[in-house]
Structure formats: C-alpha cells, structure tokens
Amino acid sequence: MSAQLAPEDVLTDEGYAVVATAEDLHVTFRRNGKAIHALRGISLEIRRGEILGLVGESGSGKSVLGLTLLGLHGAGATISGRATVRGRDMVSATDAERRAVRVAHLGAVFQDPMTSLNPTMRVGRQVAEAAGSDEEALRLLRLVGVPEAESRMSAFPHELSGGLRQRVMIAMAVAGNPDLVIADEPTTALDVTVQAQVLRLLRTLRDELGCSVLMITHDLGVAAQIADRVAVMYAGRLAELGESDAVLRSSAHPYTLGLMRSRLTLGVDRTRALPALPGEVPSPAAPQPGCAFSPRCSVAGPDCAETSPEPVEVEPGHHSACLRPLAVVRSTDTVSPVALTARAEPAGIDQDTAALSLRSVVKTFGVGKGFGRKRTLHALRGVSLQVAQGESVALVGESGSGKSTLLRVAAGLETADSGEVELSGGSRPQMVFQDSGASLTPWMTVEQILGERVRDLGRAARAAKVREALSLVGLPAEVGAARATQLSGGQRQRVCLARATIVPPPVLLCDEPTSALDVSLAASVINLIARLRRELGMSVLFVTHDLSVARVVADRIAVMYLGQIVEIGASDRVTSAPLHPYTRSLVSAVPDVGLTPVILPGEPASPLNPPSGCAFHPRCADATESCQDTELGLRLQRVANDDVDRVACINIDLSHVPTPVYITPKGA
Amino acid sequence: MTQVRFVGQRFAAMVIIVLALAAAVFALQKMSPLDPVHARLGGQASQGAIAAERHALGLDRPIVTQFGHYLAGLVHGDLGDSYRTRRPVTTDLLAYVPATAELAATGLIIALVLAIAFAFASTLRVRGAGLFRLGLMLGASVPTFLLGVFGILLFYQHFGWLPASGRTSIGNAPTGPTHLLTLDGLLHGRPDVTWDALKHLLMPATAIALGPAVAIGRVLRSSLEGELSSDYVRTARAKGRSERQILLGHVVRNAVGAAVSMTGLQVGLMFAGVLVVEQVFGWPGLGLYIAESIPVADFPAIAGVTLLLGSAYVVINAAVDVIQAAADPRIRV
Known part of the structure; x- marks a missing residue:
C-alpha cells in the first residue's frame, strides 16, 4: 500500500484536493417499462491522486456511478443530485461541456477490451484520437508497456492479445494526463496472470502521472490489491467507505462482513460448506424502504426495515451505513449459518472404478476459412485423466489451455482426434454451463425444460419428478411455471443443476458455472454442487479459471497449459505447495487481501503455435536450454510415492526416482 | 496471393454457374413443346424445307452433340443465332x-x-x-x-x-x-x-x-x-x-x-x-x-x-x- 495522500497536503499544489464527487446522487432509468432505481442517494468524494475501489455485486449501481461521472448515463435517465468532476457538474452540464470535461480531465477503461475498441480502426489511430497526435500515441503505447509499439500502431484490435488490448485501452485513458481515470472492471475479462500485470500497470501509472483512479470491481481481492480506499455499494447506496485495510480487514457493515466471509480465497476452510449470504440482491425495480440489506442481515431489527441508514463515521475515516452499533455488528456472526455439514470424504482414486477415464486425448480444430488457409489449433495435446466414482476433479487453466475442450470431449459434444474416452455405466454425463441464461430455452417453462429429460414417465409421475428435482436444488415448486427470463441468475443456475440431476448422471460436468455469479451466489451454488454430489453419488469434473474455486469444489486439481496437464494433485497440496513453475505463478497471481502478487511476464502462447518442448518455457523463470528441446515430450512424473501428485517439469528435483507415467507423442 | 486465389475462386464459381444455367436452359429447350423450326418457317413450310432447316440449325444431331457444340460456341463468345432476329x-x-x-x-x-x-x-x-x-x-x-x-x-x-x-x-x-x-x-x-x-x-x-x-x-x-x-x-x-x-x-x-x-x-x-x-x-x-x-x-x-x-x-x-x-x-x- 502506498502512502495515503492527506487532503491538506495536496491543497497547496494546484488548489484542489477532491477530483470528483457524488452528492446525494439518484439515478433512475426505465428498462422494459419498469423504473430501475440504480442509484438511490449516494455521496462520496474521490481525492486527488488516490485509487478508490468501488466494490459491489451486480445491480449495486457501481457502474452507473462511473458512467454518470463520465456523463455517459444516457438520455433516458432521471437524475437528481450532483456528480462533479473538477467542480463541473456532469449531470446539469451540456453535451459540449461534458465532452470538454472528458477531454481535459477524464479517462475510461472498460471491461472487455475486445468490444470496447473499434474493431475496424487501427489501434494507433484510436489512441491518437485521444492523444492528439501519432507521436503522442506512440509514446503512450510505450508508456503502458506495449512491446514493439511502432509496429503495433498499425495493428487492428483482433490482432492483439487480451492483455495488450487492455493496455491500449489504458493508453487511451491516460492520454492527455487526465485527473481521473474511471476503470470499470478492467481486469474481469483477463486471465489471472494478465490481471496481475494490468493492476500493477494501473498503480504504476497513478504513481507516475498522479491521476486518481476510480476502480470499479466486483472482486474484493482486486480492490485490496490496488485501492487506497474502498467504497462498498449495495442496492444503489453506500454501505461502507474507508481505508482499504480498515474496510476489508475490520469491516464495519454487516454486508461487507458477509461478503468477506463468503468470498473464496485460497485460505477458506474447505471441509465445511461455504458461509453463503442468504437470499439475493434486491431488485432495483422495486426498492423497499429502510436498509436494503436488512432482509439478508442477521443483526437487523424492525427499525432497519423502516429507516434508511446514512453513512456515519465509526472510526476515523471509516464510514458505515448501519443502524446497529459497531460492537454488535462485529461480535455477531452476521451470516446466517447455512448447515455446515462436512463434505464427503474424498474417494480413493481407484483406476478400476473410474467413472470417467481419458487416455492420451488429442483434439485439434481447423481455424480460418477458404481453401488451404486453415491453421491448426492444438486444443488438447495428449491429455490423460481419470476421475474416480464420487470424486471431484477441477481443471484449472487460462484461456487457450484446452480445459473447456476437454470437458466437451468428455461430454461427447466433441470427438477426440485420437485417444480414448471411457465412461463407466454407459449413461451420459450431464453438463452445466457458465451462462445459465443462454443455456435454457427462453420460451419453455422450467417444468418443460426439466420434463424433457423424463419424457417417458407418465404425466403425474413427471410432475412429481420435476418437483423433487427442484426441491433438491432448493427451489420452490412454483418456479416450474416460470420461464428462464423471469428468474434471477442464481435461480437459473439452480434450474440448470436441476436439469442435469433430475436423472442423476454418473458424472456431472461443470463449465465455469459460478464465474458469472456474484460472490454470495457463487458460494451457494458451490455448496449446492457439493451437496448434490454427495447425495447422488456423482463424480464431478469442474472447469474453472479460479484456483480458489477449484480448491473448494475439488478433491484433485489438474492444472492445464496449452492443451496439456502440467500438474495434478490433491487440491490442498496444489494450492498450498505448487510444484510446477506455472502453477506457482497462478497461485501467486490470485489477488487477495494483504498479498503482493508475483507477476508472471508475458501471456499464454497461442494454441495455434505452441512452443516446442515444455510449452511454458518462454515465460518460465527457471527454464533452461533443455526445456525447449523439441525432442522433449511432456512427462507427468510422480512427485512422491503415491499416485495422486504428478508434475511435468524437468527442473524439479524429485527425491524419488521419477517414473515416467506416460509420454505424449511428439508434435501431437 | 490471397487476391489471386479469390479471383480464381470467383472465376471458377462463374464457370460452374454458367455451365449449370446453360444446361438448364438447354434442357428446357428440349422439353419445350414449341418447335423453333416451326416458329421460324411458319405453318405453311414444306417437309423438305423443315428438314433442311432442322439440319441447318443442327437439330438433327444427338442431344449430347448439340450441347457440346453449344458449349464450344460459348467458349468463343458465340451464343448461336437468334431464331427470331437471325442475327448472332x-x-x-x-x-x-x-x-x-x-x-x-x-x-x-x-x-x-x-x-x-x-x-x-x-x-x-x-x-x-x-x-x-x-x-x-x-x-x-x-x-x-x-x-x-x-x-x-x-x-x-x-x-x-x-x-x-x-x-x-x-x-x-x-x-x-x-x-x-x-x-x-x-x-x-x-x-x-x-x-x-x-x-x-x-x-x-x-x-x-x-x-x-x-x-x-x-x-x-x-x-x-x-x-x-x-x-x-x-x-x-x-x-x-x-x-x-x-x-x-x-x-x-x-x-x-x-x-x-x-x-x-x-x-x-x-x-x-x-x-x-x-x-x-x-x-x-x-x-x-x-x-x-x-x-x-x-x-x-x-x-x-x-x-x-x-x-x-x-x-x-x-x-x-x-x-x-x-x-x-x-x-x-
């Protein structure tokens, strides 16, 4: 954490201490005929030179606050209160004035750098639009660490990697030395190792340029990593505001406390169900009087449902909007305990009872159109994996690692080019996808969707089965009559799980089922998957990019890099004592409160052209010359005298004589 | 290089489409009850004149030969003579x-x-x-x-x-x-x-x-x-x-x-x-x-x-x- 800038220190310089403010800001807009109360009276200030982390779940209004400060709230919004930038109210300003403020004082970085850059304009021109000249654009691209900036000036966005695209966005944001950069989830679409690089870049730029940053994020770990102060929003209001350490380590608001407890880190107790916040975020279409968090709060009293609390200073510089005294909030376990049942004992990995067994699976895709121009994408380059009955295995890796392809091969949605896929029992595995909304047919009711899988039952038996499946995933029977669009994200993911388990499959395949969900919902879905697995005796193969999720859901973790497993072992061992250099950097890149990440340079190489030898060697700090040996196939070696832990690195001194388990065919 | 391939592809497509269209029109002509000789000479023409005209138009040859002849003409930009205007x-x-x-x-x-x-x-x-x-x-x-x-x-x-x-x-x-x-x-x-x-x-x-x-x-x-x-x-x-x-x-x-x-x-x-x-x-x-x-x-x-x-x-x-x-x-x- 860098030194705090006290307001009085900077007042002298150019005469301002506060870059931007929100003053009793209300923003309401109409969507589908309903009034959405996005912001309901929020006041805060962004100090000069500080990084303010704006944290909240979806629907909390954090992005709306950012857009209102940019003056990009759109014509349909009803706004009261003020949102000032360098003293200029962006709410009442004319379009021309807003543009002038944006040019002179503001920069913006948005979530998805692919869609946020114009796909048909060269990046040099896009940066120059903000920078004023090509020379300045080039200087900025160098400043944000774009390698070979001259040649990249004439590249189109699709020719750059995700990390480079976000660097280009940042170059545009800091063009013209803005006083405030508004960064709306700038790392959410990036891989975790790239996220660490981008966060460090934003901090460095703040230190060098002296601009303030409003860092909007749903990830408390990201906020902890980068922010000087943190503001927590809930249902369009400010819940808590203070120094990062104070807010995240000694939270004063029951909501922040709940978030911190349900948050998945590499340190949570994985033998118990996760303490998920009960209930869901209230709908911004129908705000209730009183404290919006009170229905989910364990210390709420009857007064909470009537009086809307204003933020008060509970400690110096630390504000919390809660009617209960600080001592009461902190002393109580504010999270209603969801049954803390012990997890199923990890099953022994018995090759004979493998529910799913993959041997030397190779899968390539042809990309590009036309004749003779196809390039080969090496999605899986010889993967072997056994999942025992009742076991849960997580596949972890960055984009392009092949983890989702492996899942689709296991599901039978893709056919392997070579290798074997064996499922015990013969009944098909079921899949749960990341985007629960898109994977439910919009015009069918939940009952019809679930009923499809038990079509041969009679009418009454089918209805009973559907009710049973819904109650198993904790949904009331009324949900059966609803369509997917009428459900919340958490409910939809539960429906997807009910569809997958209405006829219990031997293997449940999960493709990032929690990554689109908010922290509190993700925890409850993970708990649900663990319970279903135990009650139905299923094996689970779980794909995620998030090591802390993998650690909680899985008995074993397999780490993939460019189509190969580089390390596999017991979840605790892989996350606490990683062996492979890639796993080590993944573990250290997970942002968390009070941790300084070790930053891995570069980005994953393209699966169109995987490096020779160990594919990780171009990014590996320990790489030796022999790592790039083209003759070297990847060998997963036993770490110790057991069959669980294996790693593929020639530089690790394994105390036992390594026994090569299998060798991938060269060039496969 | 890609431009050359593109033009080549499009030219191939054009050849295929023209061939298909030519075959379709040709088949239509053969299935049609309308007799071009009749149309050219009118109802009162003598048997001899009709036979001579059929021969002149190449209509007495096998269909495959006629089609081959037509295609060969196409290559040289020759679409045959119009029955009506008697011009190419x-x-x-x-x-x-x-x-x-x-x-x-x-x-x-x-x-x-x-x-x-x-x-x-x-x-x-x-x-x-x-x-x-x-x-x-x-x-x-x-x-x-x-x-x-x-x-x-x-x-x-x-x-x-x-x-x-x-x-x-x-x-x-x-x-x-x-x-x-x-x-x-x-x-x-x-x-x-x-x-x-x-x-x-x-x-x-x-x-x-x-x-x-x-x-x-x-x-x-x-x-x-x-x-x-x-x-x-x-x-x-x-x-x-x-x-x-x-x-x-x-x-x-x-x-x-x-x-x-x-x-x-x-x-x-x-x-x-x-x-x-x-x-x-x-x-x-x-x-x-x-x-x-x-x-x-x-x-x-x-x-x-x-x-x-x-x-x-x-x-x-x-x-x-x-x-x-x-x-x-x-x-x-």
Whole structure:
C-alpha cells in the first residue's frame, strides 16, 4: 500500500484536493417499462491522486456511478443530485461541456477490451484520437508497456492479445494526463496472470502521472490489491467507505462482513460448506424502504426495515451505513449459518472404478476459412485423466489451455482426434454451463425444460419428478411455471443443476458455472454442487479459471497449459505447495487481501503455435536450454510415492526416482 | 496471393454457374413443346424445307452433340443465332445491354441514395424521418409495374413533366463510345442529350429502386443503431469525441457490412424488376428483347440473356465480398 495522500497536503499544489464527487446522487432509468432505481442517494468524494475501489455485486449501481461521472448515463435517465468532476457538474452540464470535461480531465477503461475498441480502426489511430497526435500515441503505447509499439500502431484490435488490448485501452485513458481515470472492471475479462500485470500497470501509472483512479470491481481481492480506499455499494447506496485495510480487514457493515466471509480465497476452510449470504440482491425495480440489506442481515431489527441508514463515521475515516452499533455488528456472526455439514470424504482414486477415464486425448480444430488457409489449433495435446466414482476433479487453466475442450470431449459434444474416452455405466454425463441464461430455452417453462429429460414417465409421475428435482436444488415448486427470463441468475443456475440431476448422471460436468455469479451466489451454488454430489453419488469434473474455486469444489486439481496437464494433485497440496513453475505463478497471481502478487511476464502462447518442448518455457523463470528441446515430450512424473501428485517439469528435483507415467507423442 | 486465389475462386464459381444455367436452359429447350423450326418457317413450310432447316440449325444431331457444340460456341463468345432476329445473339445482346445497364445502374444509385438518407434520418431522429419512411414503405409495397403505370399517369399524363417511354426523344442522339446516353451526351458535348436521357431514366429507375431502397435502408438503419449502442462507441464518447465524429469516424465503417450484402442480394432482384419495368416504359433493353423472344421459343436468345444476368450476379457478389473485406479487417478474402 502506498502512502495515503492527506487532503491538506495536496491543497497547496494546484488548489484542489477532491477530483470528483457524488452528492446525494439518484439515478433512475426505465428498462422494459419498469423504473430501475440504480442509484438511490449516494455521496462520496474521490481525492486527488488516490485509487478508490468501488466494490459491489451486480445491480449495486457501481457502474452507473462511473458512467454518470463520465456523463455517459444516457438520455433516458432521471437524475437528481450532483456528480462533479473538477467542480463541473456532469449531470446539469451540456453535451459540449461534458465532452470538454472528458477531454481535459477524464479517462475510461472498460471491461472487455475486445468490444470496447473499434474493431475496424487501427489501434494507433484510436489512441491518437485521444492523444492528439501519432507521436503522442506512440509514446503512450510505450508508456503502458506495449512491446514493439511502432509496429503495433498499425495493428487492428483482433490482432492483439487480451492483455495488450487492455493496455491500449489504458493508453487511451491516460492520454492527455487526465485527473481521473474511471476503470470499470478492467481486469474481469483477463486471465489471472494478465490481471496481475494490468493492476500493477494501473498503480504504476497513478504513481507516475498522479491521476486518481476510480476502480470499479466486483472482486474484493482486486480492490485490496490496488485501492487506497474502498467504497462498498449495495442496492444503489453506500454501505461502507474507508481505508482499504480498515474496510476489508475490520469491516464495519454487516454486508461487507458477509461478503468477506463468503468470498473464496485460497485460505477458506474447505471441509465445511461455504458461509453463503442468504437470499439475493434486491431488485432495483422495486426498492423497499429502510436498509436494503436488512432482509439478508442477521443483526437487523424492525427499525432497519423502516429507516434508511446514512453513512456515519465509526472510526476515523471509516464510514458505515448501519443502524446497529459497531460492537454488535462485529461480535455477531452476521451470516446466517447455512448447515455446515462436512463434505464427503474424498474417494480413493481407484483406476478400476473410474467413472470417467481419458487416455492420451488429442483434439485439434481447423481455424480460418477458404481453401488451404486453415491453421491448426492444438486444443488438447495428449491429455490423460481419470476421475474416480464420487470424486471431484477441477481443471484449472487460462484461456487457450484446452480445459473447456476437454470437458466437451468428455461430454461427447466433441470427438477426440485420437485417444480414448471411457465412461463407466454407459449413461451420459450431464453438463452445466457458465451462462445459465443462454443455456435454457427462453420460451419453455422450467417444468418443460426439466420434463424433457423424463419424457417417458407418465404425466403425474413427471410432475412429481420435476418437483423433487427442484426441491433438491432448493427451489420452490412454483418456479416450474416460470420461464428462464423471469428468474434471477442464481435461480437459473439452480434450474440448470436441476436439469442435469433430475436423472442423476454418473458424472456431472461443470463449465465455469459460478464465474458469472456474484460472490454470495457463487458460494451457494458451490455448496449446492457439493451437496448434490454427495447425495447422488456423482463424480464431478469442474472447469474453472479460479484456483480458489477449484480448491473448494475439488478433491484433485489438474492444472492445464496449452492443451496439456502440467500438474495434478490433491487440491490442498496444489494450492498450498505448487510444484510446477506455472502453477506457482497462478497461485501467486490470485489477488487477495494483504498479498503482493508475483507477476508472471508475458501471456499464454497461442494454441495455434505452441512452443516446442515444455510449452511454458518462454515465460518460465527457471527454464533452461533443455526445456525447449523439441525432442522433449511432456512427462507427468510422480512427485512422491503415491499416485495422486504428478508434475511435468524437468527442473524439479524429485527425491524419488521419477517414473515416467506416460509420454505424449511428439508434435501431437 | 490471397487476391489471386479469390479471383480464381470467383472465376471458377462463374464457370460452374454458367455451365449449370446453360444446361438448364438447354434442357428446357428440349422439353419445350414449341418447335423453333416451326416458329421460324411458319405453318405453311414444306417437309423438305423443315428438314433442311432442322439440319441447318443442327437439330438433327444427338442431344449430347448439340450441347457440346453449344458449349464450344460459348467458349468463343458465340451464343448461336437468334431464331427470331437471325442475327448472332451476341450482336443482339450488345445492342440491348447498354439500355438495361444504364437503367439498372441508375436504379441502384437511386436505391442507395434513398436507403442511406432513410437510414441516417431515422438513426439521427431527423424531423420528418417518419414521413419519409412512410412514403418509401408505401412506394415499396406497390408492385413495380403498377408503380410505373401510376407514375406515367401522374407525371406524364397529368403534369407532363416526364416522358412516358423510350430512352430519348432526341432523334440524332450520339451513339458510342459507351452507348450509355447520359455519358455519351457528355462525351460529345451535348448536355441536352444527357438531360433528356436523365428525364427518361427518372421514372423507370425510381420504380425499380423503391423496393431495394427500403430493404437496404432497414438493414443499414438497424446496424447503425446497433453499432451506436456498442462498447467501442461508449469508449469513443468517453474520449470526448463528438457524435458526428463518432458516427462518421467509427460507426459507419462497422455498419456497412450487412447493408452491402443486402445490396448484393437486391441487385439480383432488381434484374427481375428491370425486365418488367422495361415493358411498362417501352425501354429498348434486355427486357424488351427477352419478352419478344419467349413467345417464339427463341431459345438461343433466352439462353444468352439468362447466362449474361447469371454472370453479372456472380460478379456483383464478388464485388460485395471485396467491399466487405475492405471495410472489416477481420474478414480476409
């Protein structure tokens, strides 16, 4: 954490201490005929030179606050209160004035750098639009660490990697030395190792340029990593505001406390169900009087449902909007305990009872159109994996690692080019996808969707089965009559799980089922998957990019890099004592409160052209010359005298004589 | 290298389409109950004359040989002789094509201008855009020939502003080098000819343009509106660019793709519209030519027109691909 800038220190310089403010800001807009109360009276200030982390779940209004400060709230919004930038109210300003403020004082970085850059304009021109000249654009691209900036000036966005695209966005944001950069989830679409690089870049730029940053994020770990102060929003209001350490380590608001407890880190107790916040975020279409968090709060009293609390200073510089005294909030376990049942004992990995067994699976895709121009994408380059009955295995890796392809091969949605896929029992595995909304047919009711899988039952038996499946995933029977669009994200993911388990499959395949969900919902879905697995005796193969999720859901973790497993072992061992250099950097890149990440340079190489030898060697700090040996196939070696832990690195001194388990065919 | 391959692919496609069209027209000719010899010689011809004519036309040879002969002619640009005019079909086509080309090109230009005006007016919520849209939709919903007839009644009969038929009213209009009267008039220093030709063009060209204008305009409008709410436009606004700079500098290039492919499709339909409209306005083009060829089963002529329009369609769609690739760097031809 860098030194705090006290307001009085900077007042002298150019005469301002506060870059931007929100003053009793209300923003309401109409969507589908309903009034959405996005912001309901929020006041805060962004100090000069500080990084303010704006944290909240979806629907909390954090992005709306950012857009209102940019003056990009759109014509349909009803706004009261003020949102000032360098003293200029962006709410009442004319379009021309807003543009002038944006040019002179503001920069913006948005979530998805692919869609946020114009796909048909060269990046040099896009940066120059903000920078004023090509020379300045080039200087900025160098400043944000774009390698070979001259040649990249004439590249189109699709020719750059995700990390480079976000660097280009940042170059545009800091063009013209803005006083405030508004960064709306700038790392959410990036891989975790790239996220660490981008966060460090934003901090460095703040230190060098002296601009303030409003860092909007749903990830408390990201906020902890980068922010000087943190503001927590809930249902369009400010819940808590203070120094990062104070807010995240000694939270004063029951909501922040709940978030911190349900948050998945590499340190949570994985033998118990996760303490998920009960209930869901209230709908911004129908705000209730009183404290919006009170229905989910364990210390709420009857007064909470009537009086809307204003933020008060509970400690110096630390504000919390809660009617209960600080001592009461902190002393109580504010999270209603969801049954803390012990997890199923990890099953022994018995090759004979493998529910799913993959041997030397190779899968390539042809990309590009036309004749003779196809390039080969090496999605899986010889993967072997056994999942025992009742076991849960997580596949972890960055984009392009092949983890989702492996899942689709296991599901039978893709056919392997070579290798074997064996499922015990013969009944098909079921899949749960990341985007629960898109994977439910919009015009069918939940009952019809679930009923499809038990079509041969009679009418009454089918209805009973559907009710049973819904109650198993904790949904009331009324949900059966609803369509997917009428459900919340958490409910939809539960429906997807009910569809997958209405006829219990031997293997449940999960493709990032929690990554689109908010922290509190993700925890409850993970708990649900663990319970279903135990009650139905299923094996689970779980794909995620998030090591802390993998650690909680899985008995074993397999780490993939460019189509190969580089390390596999017991979840605790892989996350606490990683062996492979890639796993080590993944573990250290997970942002968390009070941790300084070790930053891995570069980005994953393209699966169109995987490096020779160990594919990780171009990014590996320990790489030796022999790592790039083209003759070297990847060998997963036993770490110790057991069959669980294996790693593929020639530089690790394994105390036992390594026994090569299998060798991938060269060039496969 | 990729350009060479692209041209090669398109040329191959054209060859295949022409072959398929030729085979189809040829088969149609053989299945038709109409007898070209009968059509040429009339009902009173003697058996000997008929046999001699059959031999002269090559109709007494095996069908495969006839088709092979026809294809061999195609390679040399020989489409055979028209039964009706007794001239080489190629000569006839060269005489009729300029009129049709001029009409179709003018129609396309009018369609594009109307479509762009329509799309931008509704995207920018210009006053009167709704009325403009209503007028266009009304015009497009009326069949082309009826539109032509209404036009003639109104602008020729009633107001007398525009001529009702033909390409020109000037007797000594210059011919060549392009055979397009609007251009030839300029090239020969005769603006009166160009002006007169434009007046003749306006009604028939507008009649064929209204339908395509609505189709292209709607596609362009929806892509403009879609692009205007996209993330990169938000980025451009955050940079402080003006709406004008955003629309012209960012949005248009991203929005043209769908409109260009719609234009390619509409040009195909426009050919059909041209053939009808030429009847209504007595336009001396391919429509008139084929309308006179069909009743007398003049298959060489029908085949010639069919092959020409088919090839034009392939060329236009290749142009569509080139324009799209130029607009969007993610597409490579």
